[in-house]
Amino acid sequence: xxxxxxxxxxxxxxxxxxxxxxxxxxxxxxxxxxxxxxxxxxxxxxxxxxxxxxxxxxxxxxxxxxxxxxxxxxxxxxxxxxxxxxxxxxxxxxxxxxxxxxxxxxxxxxxxxxxxxxxxxxxxxxxxxxxxxxxxxxxxxxxxxxxxxxxxxxxxxxxxxxxxxxxxxxxxxxxxxxxxxxxxxxxxxxxxxxxxxxxxxxxxxxxxxxxxxxxxxxxxxxxxxxxxxxxxxxxxxxxxxxxxxxxxxxxxxxxxxxxxxxxxxxxxxxxxxxxxxxxxxxxxxxxxxxxx
Amino acid sequence: xxxxxxxxxxxxxxxxxxxxxxxxxxxxxxxxxxxxxxxxxxxxxxxxxxxxxxxxxxxxxxxxxxxxxxxxxxxxxxxxxxxxxxxxxxxxxxxxxxxxxxxxxxxxxxxxxxxxxxxxxxxxxxxxxxxxxxxxxxxxxxxxxxxxxxxxxxxxxxxxxxxxxxxxxxxxxxxxx
Amino acid sequence: xxxxxxxxxxxxxxxxxxxxxxxxxxxxxxxxxxxxxxxxxxxxxxxxxxxxxxxxxxxxxxxxxxxxxxxxxxxxxxxxxxxxxxxxxxxxxxxxxxxxxxxxxxxxxxxxxxxxxxxxxxxxxxxxxxxxxxxxxxxxxxxxxxxxxxxxxxxxxxxxxxxxxxxxxxxxxxxxxxxxxxxxxxxxxxxxxxxxxxxxxxxxxxxxxxxxxxxxxxxxxxxxxxxxxxxxxxxxxxxxxxxxxxxxxxxx
Numbered sequence: 209x210x211x212x213x214x215x216x217x218x219x220x221x222x223x224x225x226x227x228x229x230x231x232x233x234x235x236x237x238x239x240x241x242x243x244x245x246x247x248x249x250x251x252x253x254x255x256x257x258x259x260x261x262x263x264x265x266x267x268x269x270x271x272x273x274x275x276x277x278x279x280x281x282x283x284x285x286x287x288x289x290x291x292x293x294x295x296x297x298x299x300x301x302x303x304x305x306x307x308x309x310x311x312x313x314x315x316x317x318x319x320x321x322x323x324x325x326x327x328x329x330x331x332x333x334x335x336x337x338x339x340x341x342x343x344x345x346x347x348x349x350x351x352x353x354x355x356x357x358x359x360x361x362x363x364x365x366x367x368x369x370x371x372x373x374x375x376x377x378x379x380x381x382x383x384x385x386x387x388x389x390x391x392x393x394x395x396x397x398x399x400x401x402x403x404x405x406x407x408x409x410x411x412x413x414x415x416x417x418x419x420x421x422x423x424x425x426x427x428x429x430x431x432x433x434x435x436x437x438x439x440x441x442x443x444x445x446x447x448x449x450x451x452x453x454x455x456x457x458x459x460x461x462x463x464x465x466x467x468x469x470x471x472x473x474x475x476x477x478x479x480x481x482x483x484x485x486x487x488x489x490x491x492x493x494x495x496x497x498x499x500x
Numbered sequence: 501x502x503x504x505x506x507x508x509x510x511x512x513x514x515x516x517x518x519x520x521x522x523x524x525x526x527x528x529x530x531x532x533x534x535x536x537x538x539x540x541x542x543x544x545x546x547x548x549x550x551x552x553x554x555x556x557x558x559x560x561x562x563x564x565x566x567x568x569x570x571x572x573x574x575x576x577x578x579x580x581x582x583x584x585x586x587x588x589x590x591x592x593x594x595x596x597x598x599x600x601x602x603x604x605x606x607x608x609x610x611x612x613x614x615x616x617x618x619x620x621x622x623x624x625x626x627x628x629x630x631x632x633x634x635x636x637x638x639x640x641x642x643x644x645x646x647x648x649x650x651x652x653x654x655x656x657x658x659x660x661x662x663x664x665x666x667x668x669x670x671x672x673x674x675x676x677x
Numbered sequence: 678x679x680x681x682x683x684x685x686x687x688x689x690x691x692x693x694x695x696x697x698x699x700x701x702x703x704x705x706x707x708x709x710x711x712x713x714x715x716x717x718x719x720x721x722x723x724x725x726x727x728x729x730x731x732x733x734x735x736x737x738x739x740x741x742x743x744x745x746x747x748x749x750x751x752x753x754x755x756x757x758x759x760x761x762x763x764x765x766x767x768x769x770x771x772x773x774x775x776x777x778x779x780x781x782x783x784x785x786x787x788x789x790x791x792x793x794x795x796x797x798x799x800x801x802x803x804x805x806x807x808x809x810x811x812x813x814x815x816x817x818x819x820x821x822x823x824x825x826x827x828x829x830x831x832x833x834x835x836x837x838x839x840x841x842x843x844x845x846x847x848x849x850x851x852x853x854x855x856x857x858x859x860x861x862x863x864x865x866x867x868x869x870x871x872x873x874x875x876x877x878x879x880x881x882x883x884x885x886x887x888x889x890x891x892x893x894x895x896x897x898x899x900x901x902x903x904x905x906x907x908x909x910x911x912x913x914x915x916x917x918x919x920x921x922x923x924x925x926x927x928x929x
Contacts (some may be wrong), residue, residue, distance in 0.1 A: 210713060213587075258794045260921050265586070269709055270550040270581075271557070278712055278797050279557045286795040292788025294733070308729050309803065311721045336872035354790060360712070514717045520707045527703050534694045541696045551705045556713040634690045639735040661686065668689075 209235055211252055211255070211361060211391055215264035218250050223355065225250040228264065231319050232397065236389045239394035239406030243492050245414040246396040252365050255393070256286045261410075268361075285359030289366045291350035295339035299330060299349055302338055303356065310357040317356075324352040327382060343370045349381065355386070362386070364394040368401045381406055394421040398446075399485045409484070418491060423484060430482045430490050435467045437477040456488040505564045512560055523552050526569070529575055529635070531635060536630045539619050547583060551576045567641070573631065574645045584623065617667040625660030629652045721798050726806045734810070738780045742773045746818050750825040753810050763839055766822060768875045770840035773818050776810025777867045782861035787923050794920060801916050810914060815844050838897045845904035847871055852911045861923040872909035 211233040218226040226232055226247045240248050253259035255266050257273050257280065266273045273280045290416050290417045300321055307317040326333045335434040338346065356363060368376050383392065383405050396402055402409065409426055411419035419426060434454070439447065440462055447453065448463065451473050456464040466480070468490045510518035530551055534544035554575050562571060595651040618626055627646060631637045639657070749769050753762045781804065784812045819840040823833055847867065854863045890898075 209709075225874075256795050260919065269552050269553055269712075270546055275554065276557055276713075281795055281799060282716065283712070284795055286787065287794075289792045290791075292786050292790065292792055294784070294789065305733070306792060306796060308721055308725060309793060309798050311716075312796040344806045351819040357797070409775065481818060510713055514714045516711055516714060519710060519714060523707050523710060526699065527706065530697070531698055533695075535695050536693065541698075545698065545702065547764060549709060552706055552710045553713050556710045560715050613692075614686075615693050629686070630690075633686045634693075664686070 209269060209358060209391065210267050211266070212270075213251075213255065213264065215246055215265050216251070216254055216261050216266060217261045217263045218223045218247075218254060218259065221258075225415050226254065226261075229412075229417055229418060231410060231417065233393060234392045235389055235391055236407045237383065237394070237402075237405050239402030239409045240393060240412060241397070241399065241402065241409055241488060242412035243397055246412045248412055249365055250415075251284075251393060251412070252363050252393070256363050265383050284353035284359065285357065287350045287354040287364045287367055289369070291346050293338045293346065293349065295304060295337065297338055298335050299338060299341070300334045301324065303353055306353050307356050309398070312357060319348050320356060321352075323461075325353055329353075329378060343374060343422045344372060346372060348375070359461060361388055362390055362392045364392070364395055366425065367450075368396060368398060369392055376381075376401070398486045399483075403484045409487075411487075413439075426487045427482050427484065430486050431490070432479060433467060433468055433490065434469055434482040434486045435473055435477040436480045437465050437467065437475075438473070439465050442478040443474070452489050452493060454486045475483060481496050504568050508559065508562065508568065510563065519556060526572060527552075529569075530572065532634070533573070533576055533630065534580065536615070536618055536634065537616065537623075537626065547576075547579060551579050554579065566644075569635075570637065570641050572636070573637070577627065577645050580627075583662070606651055614664075614668070617664055620667055621663045625656045625663065628657050629660045629664070632657060661672050697745060700851050702806055721805065726798060726802055727810065730803065730806050730810060732789065734807075735780060735872045737785060738776055741776060742814060742818060745769060745772055750822050751850075753822065753825055754925045766819070766836055766840045767843050768872055769822075770819055771815070771871065772843045772868065773815040774808075774848045775813065775845055775864060776853050777807065778848075778855060779868070782808050782855065782859070782864065782924060785924065790924055799920065801919050804919055805916050812844075812848075816841070819844070835894070835897065838894075838901050842897070842901045842904045845901075845908040849904065849911050851917050852873045852908070855919060855924070856911075856915055856922065857923055864873075884925065 212478070213229050213231045216226060216229045217224065229251060240251070241349065242248050253485060254261050255273075257266070278301065281368070294305075297326065299306065303321045303324070303372075304317055307321065308347060309313070322331070322334070325334050326350055330345060330348055330352070330423075333341070333345070338349065347367070351367060354364065367489070368379055371379060376500060380401075383394075386392065386478060387405070394406070403423070406423060408422050410421065411426075419429075421429075438461070440461070442466060444463055447467065452468045454468050459463040467477065468486050507518045507522055511517045511671065512520060527548065530545055534547045535541065536552045538544055538547070547625050551572075554571060556574070562568075577585050617628070621629075628639075631642045631645060632639065639650055646653065751763055753765055790800055792801060819837060823836045823840070851864050851867050854867055
């Protein structure tokens, strides 16, 4: 199957949220990477046919998804950024409700729901009301519902937001199990989420695709531009104004700073092998991680 | 005909083998349709595949009414129309270029073959001509396929043929569109 | 065109060379198309969706409908003859349908609809199912009251026609509001507005009631058909747009 966007564009008033995006997806895991407000959610909503594009179209094997209609939704799994739910429904009832809408016969649905609840680690709370669930638990329900119909195309919008590190690892394992024979597209602004699982990465900036390549090729693009240096607090201040800092580690004898720069930033700097995070800061400037 | 209805019923029940039979029966004829319109093997193959995806997608809604072939070509004609719409700029450029070559050509007397000639007449005239003379659809069926009135279709065929003949004889077509 | 031309062109067409497509290439098309074959394992009937939606309607809705039904039945039956049964029915007839629309908007948030929209049987069918439930409820409600009112020597057909005309008309307005705004409050406004205005008119001015009571039966039928057509038409418009509407009260 080949999912493709053709000059996909969405304008909100004067603002262009997604700008002539041309992408092609064949089986595999794709990471959609970009800072907040880059248009990731808007792009994904158009790809699952719940937001009409201002111009351009999304096609599956050359046929516009709007024309495929129910047949497209039949093979589609979508996890939105904000998971909606009925507060007074239990987890099982909610999943069952969506299973009926997805056309899964009830005799198959029960087993599938148990399996999925087990998979996301919520088997013991299946009969609890969703209103009592924590944010992380709701997100795991969101993942489970997206998998109900065994989708061939899985679109996940910020699937790891609000998950703790343990849950993130679980999620990564689920995804790597799933990825065979499917198109999986996940968006994130957290680089480490996709570093190990995405085969291809799309860099989205202000609604435009500024990079679409395999992880290795993206890493190669910043090779020779990533430096490590030990600096004091005073030096760091200066450096922050001049260079793009990708990471800072507090050490007993000073600060280990990771710098992305075309030229050697200071005399004690040494070249180091790049990570996807370096690619991210190279293209987007500021790093959006909390541990700085 | 009865067999065809049976095959379609089996496809409605998700029978892969029946689907393969249907596609293999009609592939060449749908492909030829697009080839007459576009003159490109690659484009025609893509369009043909897309039409069969649509046919399989919509098959549950197909009532065994009228000839299946007419329905198939309704889907194909709609798909072609969408294809032109999304490639409008590209298409008119090509058409212009075609005419330019024709006008600038030194050897005005050279007779063109039908395939090339077809690509030079307007799309809405080319369409019914191909359906009538290549596929043998009646004008009534063509009017259903293209969702136009029968007299309109007849008129287009007449004008299209006149233009075709002029082009085939090597006369300028008068740019009368 | 004469036949000579026809055969000339036909002959030329026979000479057109169409490039060959290999069996492998056709096989590939079959493989791709196979992904789109109907999946007979996955089918939900419209009735299943109706049942599902019935189970999600809140108890409060049923309770309010029942309460109003009993209240109006008693009122028609035992109230003084000055209050015309037809007037009462005209006032209350659109209540269940409008409540159903309000309930649909009230308990829903746009985030849930997003999940429902990407399902195979998506909210187009879901909402139509829900509105059908509301419509059905309303008809049951009307017939119940009519049966009670029948004791008071009034034309049953006339009551049913007036009641359903008002129901369709108000349903039509409520659907427009839903399409344009997508929140329950304006629909509540429509309902409250109707009850207020109609009851003021009817209680103060028996003249109006008389007019309604004296409309020819054919006229009533015509009004009924017009309103039903308007409602059905807008239900269709609503179903067409629903995939891209933002509907629901609860904001995230």
